[in-house]
Amino acid sequence: MVDRTPHTSEALASAPAPDVQATFCATLVDEWLRLGVRHAVVAPGSRSTPMALALAARSEIAIHVVHDERVAGFVALGLGLGGSPALLLCTSGTAAANFFPAVVEAGLSAVPMIVLTADRPEELRNVGAPQTIDQIELYGSHVRWFHDPDVPVAASFDSWRPLAGQAWLHAQAGPVQLNLPFREPLVGTPLALPDPMTAPSTPEPTLESHAAPADFDRQRGVILVGGASGVDPDDVARLHQMTQWPIIADAMSAMRHLDGAISTADALLRHERFAADHAPDVIVRVGRPASSKVLAQWSGRDGITMVQVGGPGRIDPDHNVSAVCSMATLLDAAPTGATGTTWLTRWRRADERAGAAIAQALTTESTLSEPGVARCVADHLPADAGLTVASSMPVRDLEWFGGRQARCHCNRGANGIDGVMSTAVGRALESGRPEFVLIGDFAFVHDSNALVALATRPADLRVVVVDNDGGGIFSFLPQATALDHGRFEQLFGTPLGSDVLAVAAAHGLATVTATSRDELAAQMTQRGPWVCRVPSDRAANVEVHAALHAAATAALD
Template identity: 60%
Template sequence: MTRYGVGYVSSVPTKRIRPHLRRIVLGVIGDANATCCATLVDEWIRCGVRHAVVAPGSRSTPLAIALAERDELQVHVVHDERVAAFVALGLGLDGIPAVLTCTSGTATVNFHPAVVEAGLSNVPMIVATADRPPELRGVGAPQTIDQLELYGRSVRWFHDAPVPDEADPAGWRPLAQRVFSTADAGPVHLNLPFREPLLGTVGELPEPIGPPLPVPRGMAASGPATEYDRQRGVIVAGGRSGVDPDDVVALAERLGWPILADPCSGLRGAANAVDAFESMLRYREFADAHAPEVVVRVGRAPASKTLSQWIARSDAPVLQVGGPGVVDPDRNVAAFCSLDDLQALAGAGNTPWMARWRHAADRAEAAIAAALETELSEPSVARATVVASSSVDGELVVSSSMPIRDVEWFGGVTARVHANRGANGIDGVMSTAVGRALLGGPVFVLIGDIAFAHDSNALLALRHRRADVRVVVIDNAGGGIFNFLPQATALSTERFEQLFGTPHDTDLVALASAHGLDATTVDSLEQLRERLAVSGPTVTRVVSDRVENVALHDELHAAVAAALSTR
């Protein structure tokens, strides 16, 4: 028997114990719950945790109270569990995990999409789900599901903790430390079963122990980089690489190679960065004349299919640096290596390779800027939102359908964004942005109407949070990205609209206004810029036509081709 536990409680139902003994047993159980959770929270704070996201519920009472009673933590109560999980993801993007907790049952299932995204993108997250004790599992007890290994391989570690009244308190701090250390590499799932009563008095906490040891990281196998020493190389920079952008720039300058910079890479506007590569590579004459002999890819692959097809056509070996897990979607990686492995490469030397890329990029960027200067359109909205966010040193969160592509293709040199590109899902865009805004500073959001409606529960209580979120919703009455795909021309209009266009007829301004938010529709770039200058939370709707939008994109790519073909 330990100070906080009685070993016979699990085998003898408390209702069969004498009344005065039952009160003692229940008191010990409640106190053990409270003391265990207070210890976990204390240790997480010692490790550096500063934010917690609580989805309300009963079974998680001991942990929720332990979190709320610590002044060192900012506790964010979020009604919807799916929203709560993406808020935690947004909070964790800077590298420090937030604690995410909910009650037992299907509440835990609603965390899953964000856990998947965090797992694929190496975003730290401590997922602490409350659960029923073992004797209530598998017997039809209410609000009880199988929560063991619930998130599968999306989490870095799963642990079903012992019920606090049966546990050795000496193990609570080491458990908290292991959870925190392992969460450094992605989400961790700690399942916490609690017996009733859920309220109790916090007893003496176990003494603090030494700092947590870092979790060993497996290094990717390095390839013999000198085997791929070529003059005509390019560096493709994507998001979530774990590599210092300054080191990438230094390598590019030394090698004399262009950086084809995804807006998620943080390298737009850097030396040697080429920002309009999507339209440039659509011009076949330029693309063929500038086929690479070797490709260095840093982090994830950008969204551009044009880029990946160009690399595939070139048959150039790809050297992969950084990124979460194994990044080889096209199965063309010749070697996984570090930036240090690439220092032996000679690069372009005194050839005009980089100068030719820079000359073409300048022409392409000028053509895009001229075409988007005055008219309100989806590409010009993307560009205006980029400019607005960068002008106030804000963050820009974009959804993974057309917005990320419009920013990648037409956002310009200041385009630096976050997008949930691990799973590329539609869900959680607004919630992720709210998480970022809770850290302070303005956060801009560029999102489509379907994604906005899909995550509209992120608007719950948003006006009461200290969150400067400035949302721009492109309302084209459905799934705009599908109009760019073969389905749009291969199917009848009726069938396409039924299955892919999927108009929703939701009044998005009314939806946002119902949550007490400042929401309106604009019909000019000037009005949009004025709205983006206003502190949030605000929602600004821009109406677009999907068919006309496809035609405009074709015109923009044609304008770049014309600029590149001019001698």
């Protein structure tokens, strides 16, 4: 039967309040579907019932029910990494607060996300009503936009589609919060929706862009390429071809395959003479800085012209960025850089020598080390698969020892360890492709609720856990030698005593232990979800890293 109800607010004027709420939610969902939203992450609850029912009524949207709000937030983050915002819904109270870590990461990484926090109506706020907190601008400056539209009424009928469009528009640049108060009863029947509106245009990038610095075209230049750049690899290749500057490509850039890419920069710059002899005059940094502290110190020296291209906002922790430019601006300047010199050749030869020494050490080791795990994962990652790594030792091992094949995603906005597997779940759900995770036992346990119901999700997740029983990265910091062993273990080593495979098995996942490169490579071919544990020792891991750095240095000598 054709719905002949007039699409006007008058048609709703006499409708019961629950039906008005249901129509409001159905309108928002319909508009978001028209704008291209295809995923919704729902954390179960009561106050969010009107929106949850509106989402469930539309077959065009994939609904992912996630029981833990912290996990749900990072699943939505992973979905948003595909370029379109996911809807993230929760009930009122601390449920919304548990989204905070993922909202922070999305904000710092400019990941699109529409956060829908259900709330109590005005009369139940600030009066001690249960499951009620102050949700107004809960996420502060971490969101691009906030709105609290009050409880839906028929008179606001014409504003509903524009509201959805406004939320979607702002979410293109990062997370937004739409706080939605609902009154009981919460279950209603949606009536005729407002007529569709013209889709809002996508906003232009807000990062300020300047002309190229006057001293930009120098011989001794390098191109640093990191994650979250938003820059076309072909444009990076063009700049390299023009200038013959080496491309120091981080594993998160997915550009190590480019001609002129250097994959052993951390090892090269630990060689004092090489680092001094190859100090640049100009650096074009595309996207985020790499995780290497050695590279950061080398590129943060005084007297360098630092030009930022792309990235989620201005990134200038060393206060040395001379200009923020678009790649088009730099290409239009037609720089010649090091053309006709041996600058690039010297970098390439050193990279080949250091790379060969590292590969020889890692591919012939008798027991699989933590750097060996990173190299094995990089070497055997299928072409159609993604890789999410923890923001601690795994991302560094992949950057330092992953070779030219290394490519990954890492939540480096806030550099936290939380939500690693949850983010990977979102990436797998969005892409429909295999998603690998390289993670330590500490971050694995921290995000173990990501495994809840994983066996029933359409996600091919393959998790490799380096298990050294604690926080392995702290063994590389001054605390490890400045404190006695007991105090260090208490505050920094923090052994967990957790059986990571038992945790995975409790959620119905396949588990296995690998102790050799061949075993790990074979496991990587198996369809997920599964968890593979690789045992390690924190003290021995420090020695392995030192030996690898020494091997690379000896190759350069």
